[in-house]
Amino acid sequence: xxxxxxxxxxxxxxxxxxxxxxxxxxxxxxxxxxxxxxxxxxxxxxxxxxxxxxxxxxxxxxxxxxxxxxxxxxxxxxxxxxxxxxxxxxxxxxxxxxxxxxxxxxxxxxxxxxxxxxxxxxxxxxxxxxxxxxxxxxxxxxxxxxxxxxxxxxxxxxxxxxxxxxxxxxxxxxxxxxxxxxxxxxxxxxxxxxxxxxxxxxxxxxxxxxxxxxxxxxxxxxxxxxxxxxxxxxxxxxxxxxxxxxxxxxxxxxxxxxxxxxxxxxxxxxxxxxxxxxxxxxxxxxxxxxxxxxxxxxxxxxxxxxxxxxxxxxxxxxxxxxxxxxxxxxxxxxxxxxxxxxxxxxxxxxxxxxxxxxxxxxxxxxxxxxxxxxxxxxxxxxxxxxxxxxxxxxxxxxxxxxxxxxxxxxxxxxxxxxxxxxxxxxxxxxxxxxxxxxxxxxxxxxxxxxxxxxxxxxxxxxxxxxxxxxxxxxxxxxxxxxxxxxxxxxxxxxxxxxxxxxxxxxxxxxxxxxxxxxxxxxxxxxxxxxxxxxxxxxxxxxxxxxxxxxxxxxxxxxxxxxxxxxxxxxxxxxxxxxxxxxxxxxxxxxxxxxxxxxxxx
Amino acid sequence: xxxxxxxxxxxxxxxxxxxxxxxxxxxxxxxxxxxxxxxxxxxxxxxxxxxxxxxxxxxxxxxxxxxxxxxxxxxxxxxxxxxxxxxxxxxxxxxxxxxxxxxxxxxxxxxxxxxxxxxxxxxxxxxxxxxxxxxxxxxxxxxxxxxxxxxxxxxxxxxxxxxxxxxxxxxxxxxxxxxxxxxxxxxxxxxxxxxxxxxxxxxxxxxxxxxxxxxxxxxxxxxxxxxxxxxxxxxxxxxxxxxxxxxxxxxxxxxxxxxxxxxxxxxxxxxxxxxxxxxxxxxxxxxxxxxxxxxxxxxxxxxxxxxxxxxxxxxxxxxxxxxxxxxxxxxxxxxxxxxxxxxxxxxxxxxxxxxxxxxxx
Ligand code: HEM
Numbered sequence: 001x002x003x004x005x006x007x008x009x010x011x012x013x014x015x016x017x018x019x020x021x022x023x024x025x026x027x028x029x030x031x032x033x034x035x036x037x038x039x040x041x042x043x044x045x046x047x048x049x050x051x052x053x054x055x056x057x058x059x060x061x062x063x064x065x066x067x068x069x070x071x072x073x074x075x076x077x078x079x080x081x082x083x084x085x086x087x088x089x090x091x092x093x094x095x096x097x098x099x100x101x102x103x104x105x106x107x108x109x110x111x112x113x114x115x116x117x118x119x120x121x122x123x124x125x126x127x128x129x130x131x132x133x134x135x136x137x138x139x140x141x142x143x144x145x146x147x148x149x150x151x152x153x154x155x156x157x158x159x160x161x162x163x164x165x166x167x168x169x170x171x172x173x174x175x176x177x178x179x180x181x182x183x184x185x186x187x188x189x190x191x192x193x194x195x196x197x198x199x200x201x202x203x204x205x206x207x208x209x210x211x212x213x214x215x216x217x218x219x220x221x222x223x224x225x226x227x228x229x230x231x232x233x234x235x236x237x238x239x240x241x242x243x244x245x246x247x248x249x250x251x252x253x254x255x256x257x258x259x260x261x262x263x264x265x266x267x268x269x270x271x272x273x274x275x276x277x278x279x280x281x282x283x284x285x286x287x288x289x290x291x292x293x294x295x296x297x298x299x300x301x302x303x304x305x306x307x308x309x310x311x312x313x314x315x316x317x318x319x320x321x322x323x324x325x326x327x328x329x330x331x332x333x334x335x336x337x338x339x340x341x342x343x344x345x346x347x348x349x350x351x352x353x354x355x356x357x358x359x360x361x362x363x364x365x366x367x368x369x370x371x372x373x374x375x376x377x378x379x380x381x382x383x384x385x386x387x388x389x390x391x392x393x394x395x396x397x398x399x400x401x402x403x404x405x406x407x408x409x410x411x412x413x414x415x416x417x418x419x420x421x422x423x424x425x426x427x428x429x430x431x432x433x434x435x436x437x438x439x440x441x442x443x444x445x446x447x448x449x450x451x452x453x454x455x456x457x458x459x460x461x462x463x464x465x466x467x468x469x470x471x472x473x474x475x476x477x478x479x480x481x482x483x484x485x486x487x488x489x490x491x492x493x494x495x496x497x498x499x500x501x502x503x504x505x506x507x508x509x510x511x512x513x514x515x516x517x518x519x520x521x522x523x524x525x526x527x528x529x530x531x532x533x534x535x536x537x538x539x540x541x542x543x544x545x546x547x548x549x550x551x552x553x554x555x556x557x558x559x560x561x562x563x564x565x566x567x568x569x570x571x572x573x574x575x576x577x578x579x580x581x582x583x584x585x586x587x588x589x590x591x592x593x594x595x596x597x598x599x600x601x
Numbered sequence: 602x603x604x605x606x607x608x609x610x611x612x613x614x615x616x617x618x619x620x621x622x623x624x625x626x627x628x629x630x631x632x633x634x635x636x637x638x639x640x641x642x643x644x645x646x647x648x649x650x651x652x653x654x655x656x657x658x659x660x661x662x663x664x665x666x667x668x669x670x671x672x673x674x675x676x677x678x679x680x681x682x683x684x685x686x687x688x689x690x691x692x693x694x695x696x697x698x699x700x701x702x703x704x705x706x707x708x709x710x711x712x713x714x715x716x717x718x719x720x721x722x723x724x725x726x727x728x729x730x731x732x733x734x735x736x737x738x739x740x741x742x743x744x745x746x747x748x749x750x751x752x753x754x755x756x757x758x759x760x761x762x763x764x765x766x767x768x769x770x771x772x773x774x775x776x777x778x779x780x781x782x783x784x785x786x787x788x789x790x791x792x793x794x795x796x797x798x799x800x801x802x803x804x805x806x807x808x809x810x811x812x813x814x815x816x817x818x819x820x821x822x823x824x825x826x827x828x829x830x831x832x833x834x835x836x837x838x839x840x841x842x843x844x845x846x847x848x849x850x851x852x853x854x855x856x857x858x859x860x861x862x863x864x865x866x867x868x869x870x871x872x873x874x875x876x877x878x879x880x881x882x883x884x885x886x887x888x889x890x891x892x893x894x895x896x897x898x899x900x901x902x903x904x905x906x907x908x909x910x911x912x913x914x915x916x917x918x919x920x921x922x923x924x925x926x927x928x929x930x931x932x933x934x935x936x937x938x939x940x941x942x943x944x945x946x947x948x949x950x951x952x953x954x955x956x957x958x959x960x961x962x
Contacts, residue, residue: 023923057922068911075904292788319792320891331894506883517872
């Protein structure tokens with residue numbers, strides 16, 4: 001059933017076929033021919049031999065399998081690219097093993113030397129494979145279908161029949177008619193046809209399915225396209241993160257990004273000038289008492305967007321629905337609460353007044369935040385603490401948030417005094433407080449009550465330093481705490497120059513693949529040999545590559561051809577000549593004029 | 602307690618009923634295989650006995666001299682005849698297939714199980730108000746449904762009933778396992794899952810998996826068949842008595858198409874699966890680009906999807922590489938499907954990554 005094997009003895013292998021690597025299963029080169037050529041040929045010979053090896057099917061296969069194997073460790077060991085915290089944790093958990101793995105580049109598998117080596121070799125092999133095949137296919141596309149083999153009966157798929165001609169018919173004409181009909185039918189069936197007539201035998205040679213090879217080449221070339229697009233496009237790609245608090249505005253300059261990763265060719269000075277203002281962030285929580293209570297969903301950041309020099313527009317960013325902005329795409333990455341805190345010194349002067357983003361630590365939005373007051377106090381002041389949208393005591397006496405929305409919002413803070421460590425220019429995370437050079441003024445550790453505030457409340461700072469207020473941001477007249485604390489969103493802004501190209505090549509690859517796998521490439525031959533008062537018709541098919549349906553296709557063609565030829569022979573051969581069929585109703589009822597395709601076994 | 606019977610518990614009930622019916626189908630199919638084996642053995646015994654009678658009557662001297670090679674040639678030609686017959690039956694339209702009573706029972710039960718299974722899947726979807734493939738339990742529910750669907754649909758074209766016990770066995774294991782270990786109550790979708798790509802990407806991935814499952818079963822049979830053929834060929838110059846006594850593997854294999862034919866059909870399933878898998882990969886990237894802001898990031902699930910894709914590309918290549926066609930390439934198909942199963946179970950449950958949608962905690 002596996003028709004593609006052309007190991008059929010004597011199967012003709014005309015040269016204008018498909019060029020494939022020498023060790024392709026369908027290749028005609030003698031098995032092992034590639035290996036026999038031992039290069040005693042000097043450098044050029046060695047190079048040629050190496051190239052042959054690299055572009056062979058076996059090498060491609062081995063490289064593919066290696067690629068599959070090499071990709072696996074990256075799913076077991078945390079990767080710096082996808083999970084940097086995982087890598088840090090891994091170092092903590094396996095202090096001995098981690099450096100070894102790092103030495104083997106196992107935390108950067110996909111950019112490692114060995115992984116790159118495999119795919120680069122694979123793609124060199126691929127290019128070395130595709131180029132000669134393309135050249136060859138280009139020629140094949142314009143070549144004539146191959147000469148009809150002398151002995152069709154030696155092909156695996158072979159049928160024949162004998163047509164008995166009515167008396168007086170000219171067998172040569174009949175044969176010619178049969179072949180013309182066949183050529184015509186084949187042409188209409190999408191075959192490219194060529195007549196090959198020789199003494200005593202007329203034949204048509206037909207081939208179809210060139211698209212199969214075209215598809216194969218398109219597929220493999222498109223893979224190269226994907227790789228190139230990823231590689232080159234990556235240079236023009238940037239990603240950056242920004243935080244916007246409700247009411248606040250983000251301007252697309254390097255200044256406003258909390259982090260920014262540009263590709264090699266990105267000019268950071270020429271980012272499209274636009275601004276984003278967070279008007280409102282909305283989210284819904286699964287009500288308590290239902291399955292999945294507290295689960296957050298339907299996050300929407302409502303933005304006012306403005307490109308410099310144009311009018312402002314409304315836009316929204318949702319999960320799965322980034323906002324397109326002047327060629328950038330803006331994604332919603334995170335959200336949280338940003339309590340507004342005002343701190344006054346002992347003279348009643350405001351030394352700090354900001355909404356401070358607190359980072360959520362759990363699904364109920366227990367959030368951790370840091371406040372830094374560098375100026376206006378006797379010493380620098382640092383506060384670190386938690387915000388609980390719905391405060392509830394744990395059995396340990398500590399607090400946690402019991403629900404993610406603002407039901408019973410409380411902030412608790414501990415105060416540190418000393419050196420914040422920000423004056424010498426060392427970059428510090430705004431979300432962390434380095435207390436090495438600071439003295440703790442409140443907290444369990446020193447048995448002084450932490451500051452605890454609900455929105456709208458004010459408390460004294462320890463040691464008479466002043467006061468701290470947790471501002472209630474609710475609009476005038478609002479009831480409850482629903483809008484008492486502002487929210488913030490963290491946005492990720494991307495420009496991906498490659499994505500469109502990658503997609504384009506991927507789609508091309510799929511189309512090529514469909515053609516390469518499902519369009520059969522096959523040859524058919526029809527041969528007519530006049531012999532006395534009969535014409536012998538022979539049909540043969542040869543699959544070029546996987547073609548499970550060739551037998552059926554040949555049968556179908558034989559039938560259709562027979563059906564078309566039979567009446568034709570009767571008409572054309574009986575009408576023009578003298579009326580040679582006087583006694584219509586003779587022997588055993590068979591019509592004398594009927595050209596009877598009779599199968600021969 | 603009909604008052605508390607929610608749609609979801611109806612679904613669970615339907616699913617368990619389906620599992621029970623599939624288990625019965627599995628038994629019926631297994632009986633079918635053993636009956637096929639017995640039938641094949643009977644046929645062979647009859648031939649052997651006949652030949653022995655003949656050779657007893659024949660001149661002893663010539664029997665001694667030529668008996669063994671003649672028997673060997675016989676064995677080979679009998680193998681060929683068996684193969685031809687099995688292949689014809691394999692390709693025959695449903696109405697002209699051999700009347701294997703137990704296989705019929707197996708198929709009828711599978712269809713029945715499928716209907717319950719479909720009911721369970723649909724009620725789960727209605728109860729949840731979304732497509733029923735949004736967490737591990739639901740992937741398993743729909744994925745196994747598709748395995749059965751693809752199997753039943755293929756039956757219209759090929760007589761694959763010899764795979765029935767494999768398919769029903771696999772489905773009982775996966776579905777039963779999922780119902781026991783992965784069941785979670787319906788809960789609202791997490792935001793990242795609210796996407797048309799959930800509908801497309803996951804469905805197509807399940808479909809590809811179902812098709813790969815069939816290719817896998819065929820590849821396993823291909824290997825078994827190839828071994829049997831080898832052994833039979835090795836017996837080609839043994840005497841008839843040795844042949845009759847020799848063990849060449851499970852007897853039902855004699856009623857199956859030859860390893861070449863099995864390979865060819867396995868390949869056809871595999872390439873269709875491969876196309877769907879390619880699509881899964883692309884659709885997943887598009888979704889990742891919408892949800893996470895990058896189309897590819899070597900997240901664990903992405904890695905495994907890629908590994909599987911490359912493995913099957915390797916399989917397709919192997920089929921076209923001299924020296925790799927046949928059993929070697931079959932192993933790649935088997936490894937490929939093992940990776941698919943690994944990806945679905947172990948990777949989902951134990952590997953860390955962005956695809957944290959198993960719904961398990
Ligand atoms: C990037 C790695 C590669 C991948 C993912 C890949 C994938 C595939 C796939 C899926 C097919 C089946 C579709 C078709 O017939 O067109 C195929 C076929 C083929 N590939 Fe590749 N390929 C790769 C590299 C190569 C290389 C390096 C060569 C050259 C040695 C090669 C030569 C071929 C040939 C000759 C076929 C046709 C097989 C046949 O006749 O059935 N491929 N490849």
